[in-house]
Amino acid sequence: MATSARTQPPWKEPQPSAPAKLKVWNSLTRTKNEFVPVDPAGKEVKWYSCGPTVYDDAHLGHARNYVTIDILRRILAGYFNYNLKFVQNVTDVDDKIILRGRQQHLLSQFKEKNSSVTKEVIDTTIKAFDTYVKKNLPLLSPDLLPENFNKESAEKYAGVIAGKSLEGTGPAGDKEAKVKMHLRTAGTAAAALLSPSNSSEADVEEFYAGAEDVLLPYLDSLHGSSIDADDHTIFTKLTQKFEGRFNDDMKSLNVLEPDVVTRVTEYGPQIVEFVEKIVEHKYGYATTDGSVYFDIDSFEKVPGNHYARLEPWNRNDKGLQADGEGALTKQTSEKRSDADFALWKSSKPGEPAWKSPWGPGRPGWHIECSAMASDVLGEQMDIHSGGIDLCFPHHDNELAQSEAYWSQKEGGHQWVNYFLHMGHLSISGSKMSKSLKNFTTIREALARSDWTARSLRIIFLLGGWHDGVEITDDLRKAGSSFESYVTNFFYKVRDLEIHPNTNSSGAEDEKVRKQFESAKEKLHNALADSFDTPTAMRAISALITDYNSADKTALSDKVSFEIARWVTSIVRIFGLDGSVAPSDATIGWSGIDIPEEAKESVYAVARERDEIRQHAIAGDLSPELLTSILSKDKAAKQQDAASIPYAEVLSTFQENVKDLAQKKAPAKDFLALCDRLRDLDLWDLGIYLEDRENAPSMVRPIDAELRAARDQKDAIARQKREAKEKREKEEAEKKAKLAEQAKIDPKEMFRTEEFTAWDDDGLPTKDAKGDDVAKGRTKKMKKEWEKQKKLHEEYLKSGA
Known part of the structure; x- marks a missing residue:
């Protein structure tokens, strides 16, 4: 239902006995408000989300925004059962793209x-280098040569390089991050200039790669105005490439596609019409250069209209205002107020242009979202979302111009009911940003296996959606721990499908069901409390802990399956299991199953191994018993190609068992064969048999956790082996040295230049100067002589 001007929907507290109603943190009111859709039936939800500006690859900061929005979208639809119309734009023309x-x-x-x-x-690159340094690194000499860059930059920017602020006091922030970025860019260009090479095409490319970031702005300053404004392909070639790559990145992160995608370049006429209406309502004015500005003073003179509703404290921040206008916007004296912002920009030479009543121009940054969202969703929407940095000026300007467009009378117009802003992803106190070049792209992170779509999403679920997130080792460990905890829970329950529990007691079922109901209530209350996913994740972990503590021998499989299906549905609602629908009745998430073609042979060999191992430990193996065990399973004569490796493991194990039986081998040989099956044969096929006390072994795929444990075990074994080999080598060397020493006659051992006279036993009496050897030293040498005499006599007796 539509709300009255400047009022929020009628928030209602739930009755004590009723489930908690959804409340969301609303940037518009800076508080939590009960969620009441515009739709009179309360089911349809209209949502507009600010999409990417497509001029470069998306990075992990973008992942934070779009994955988190995707989580909220899935919860609204999958848990609270709203029907969403989700619209997302693509900014394919703005100052950065141009x-x-x-x-x-x-x-x-x-x-x-x-x-x-x-x-x-x-010569051109040196000029570009000079221009870049003068503009961006003012502490350096204006006539700095490339060969002196490293030395001088290390001196003049030592504090920043060391992680301090430019002023030397306080922590470093975005300003210092930008300086570091400029130092890297100039340093790379200097290195390219100091070692140019034409020996190969690759060398030329390497030179340009190093010099590119100083050449780009320099060449633009020389020739940018010569670009044909009507040739939009110059710009769309860039945007189409990166829009495609962005979409691929979102798919790799399991982000749902928008229901509607809007592009600025496809909305030229609608944007012009939108601006015309704002001017018609006396909230906009044109300047002589063909630009149109929003008149904030005129807007606020009308009762009920307020500018900068999201972040009123920033309305006079000239830096943010300038960022909102764009790098290509030049101030004009015709603006009625410094804070007035561009609705339509006249196109200067070298900029793309569209026809308008004010002359060739292009949309202002903010007007594009207002026009597109209004065109698709109408005069009012439920939710508008984006990153927290968009609050001011982008969303505040959107609000003002959209309310100006839709307003027909005093009292204004409620264009958006709920603004949801996602927190930043930070690196060392500085937000991840394209402009700072301090980012890791999504595709790089996934390709290096730094993250998976699931592990990254878990990290965001463990943090509040509108809070900043800084990825630390502790946060990584928490995310990995949650994933392993849930995975191991799924392994246990899925194993009941293979090895059902036939014993149960009503008391244990009742106890676990109460814990289950409590967990469901906690999770519901958390999600209803402005999508509090950290608390919801803790509720899931606590339920699994309760389940793990239960007496499994007395717990019915029915209760286990009910809990597992509920946990499965929730993690699927959160987007942690690919595209599988939450309503799917299966249990678990991707990665917990062995290949389908492996199941017949692997489950058979696991059963045989369990029986043989059990009887070997008991000491009652017999040829008759082994024959009985092996007769239960036989590999099929016809096998699919994918099934053959697993069938071969089964047949090989059976042949080895028969061979040991024929040799009447001891029990330890059968146990060694069982260990080999687990640690080598199946491991090499990506399958692990987890031995359990008083229970059949659990068949599971090998995951990163198991591999890490195996690697650690192997590393410890290797260290022990290397230490033993070192000791043995040292002992052998010592023994060899001793054997060589034993050959020396004690009468000859002290006949060196250090002495000039000896007695009949070869003990020194005079030193090199002819002086008597000191009594203390003679006594010491006598002990050594006696030791050597004994050693030499043993050598002579050995006849070596």
């Missing part, structure tokens, strides 16, 4: 013209 597209186009032309590193290329 700059990046134009710069890449000019660099491409420059490289085509200069396929080798000529003197002209070097």
